[in-house]
Amino acid sequence: MIQRLLCIISILSLSFGIQAQEHWPQWRGPNQNGVSTSTNLPTSWNLEKNLVWKSKLPSWSGGTPVIWGNHIFLTSPSPALTEAEKEPGGNELYILCLSKTDGKELWRVKLDEGNRLWRKHNNTSPSPVTDGKHVWVITGTGQVTALTMAGKVVWTRNLQDDHGEFGLNWGYGASPLYDDGKLIVPVLHGMHTDNPSYILALDGLTGKPIWRQERATNARRESPDAYTTPTLLKHNGQTQIVITGGDVVTGHNPKTGKEIWRANGLNPENSGSYRIVASPLAIDGMIYAPTRKRPLLALPAGGTGDVTNSVLWKFDGAGAPDVPTPVSDGKHFYMVDDRGLATCLNAKTGEVIWGPERTAQGTVSASPILADGKLYVLNEYAVTTVLSAGPKFKVLSTNELDDTYTLSSPIVSGSRIFIRTATHLYCLGMN
Template structure:
């Protein structure tokens, strides 16, 4: 067999493996864009129908489930000692902190939990950290884990990075606050780590409660050894340096680039060294003091989308060098209606979907930026999780664990709206095979037809 045939055979094996197992190994899936290859996903369910299993969780968390092989992983605090954010006061929408920010204990320990994908039985749980507390709407377990199929890595809101094998043994830990700086975000640390080759990449973008620099960090995923560290410059002020975003990876003609959003800029970096290649401004044109960013960058099909605090939303051509603020700007969306403040948008390369914080959905042409439809209402309350797209459907989850299902494509159609247990829900669903995994404030659910 010649070299070309070997390559073809290997590529077929790889694609068969991806199709067969359909892992969801990180926040927003295998490519970090919220799109999955799952099929035959349900449109309607209740707590009694189309729920293949559910398991009670110790406490609520913003961390999303990930799926690797026959295992589902979630990060959770131990049994809560204080309630999650309370229902809104009369005349207001969305939950608010209770007790006051930073003062409420939320269960002392933080665990990585491993469940059977088949029936939800608990395989093991491993302690990662302690000292959990509530900060605004989240606690110290908000970052989602990531896996390469052999190990799982997780970061807590206290800055403890852990590597855990598939049997639950903690292999190494790295303390961000002892090794670098104290975390200084207004609402607690929540960025999820990502993997690139042999590197675990972590961002810390902060400034509200610290004068220490924001930075990017790469650790050897096997040993925890620091491979590179880069201080990320910003002239953002007050709360605007804070970002709760997660890095993205962008494919360009020059190779894979690391995309970081926050502190009034979106920047591109070499993932092997951290070196900054390009940066774009224009995210906070008025230089507001409170322009923290929650939704993450989206990188797909040669484009990079940078959401901000409501507006503007910038679409950039991937790549470039130096200041690309003007040279690589493709379009800008500045209408307040439909723009996200918390949920990360989702894009398949053709259509760009934005979920506004109270469940309104707008669809734009991904290449041109013109409105195709919307804003359309889903009837949901406040939304703090991000949408996922699979099987031609988009799943949107509210803070009250209601899930709207809409049809993906050039015409808006609400396919279904489903209730679960009504508990405080922040995490983004995962999809794998024909199963939808939803983590509410009380339970982890597996939803499937039949």
């Protein structure tokens, strides 16, 4: 009887593991850390090798797709119809659903109008989030929309109408977080507004506000602005929301939004240009907080109040990230800077294991992912450098897709890798 029970538990555990590998429900994956447990992923590809399918997209976007089952959700402007629309894309803002099997479009829904070019991105940069029953998305215009998996709009509301205009220097670009029935949306700004920064929780089913927590900061000029996505910290049976921006990293109670702790030190020289793009990472009782290149801080979970003095280590050397969010398996901590230089640290001590080492030439805005014993680094020219994960730097392959301007991060589902470029969504797998 005991053996039979253990067998059932083992099968169920395997089943849940397989499900977790199939879904990539939010920007940084099933565990919000850029790590996938999938195996049998391709190491090399091009337009003829290991290309399962590619799907033409309406326009370009920095938004990363998300996946649940056979559904791929992604945002896009409408096609550019005039010369003035070439750079930002068309004026209409959409969410699309594609089939994971063949890339065919299943449906598209117009979310809002009002696209704009914000230097390197447009108003479709935030990635959707899904729980397999609904999908939620926010645009750079502040329009928040909940839809069914079939594309039926459940509710909408506009954050700028509800809480005042966004005041970020480079437009709104944070992706929402979904947790326990709540949609968590950060608005951290200050360059072009005197309105306070805040974190908002909306009921996922109705869109009604659950709580709104203002987030104080002494940051000046552009430094209150943050384009970061919150992450969940799970430690000792407790869950917290962790977010960076405004020169600090903070932890919040997900039921109330109340701030539990904060750490200073992300802008030690009080610069007025320390906007933050790379998002925080929480894994194995550790919190990692990138800032504008450096310093990157690592601190232990479990603190309350001012935890600045609890910082375990900081990285202040060359190769610290600015835009790409780091990735870690809890043992090794990998980061890639905007120039494509990759570095591996000991996740617990911050000791440099290798790097900075060169990946394919080109600017990197996408965040790296870790899967199948490999580190995938995608640059803006749609060239992916595949590195061997672990304590030795080794380039396994460099793969081109003959495309341009790639800002989205690669994602994994099953034994497939998905890469969104300026023109297409590519599905890659071992043929």
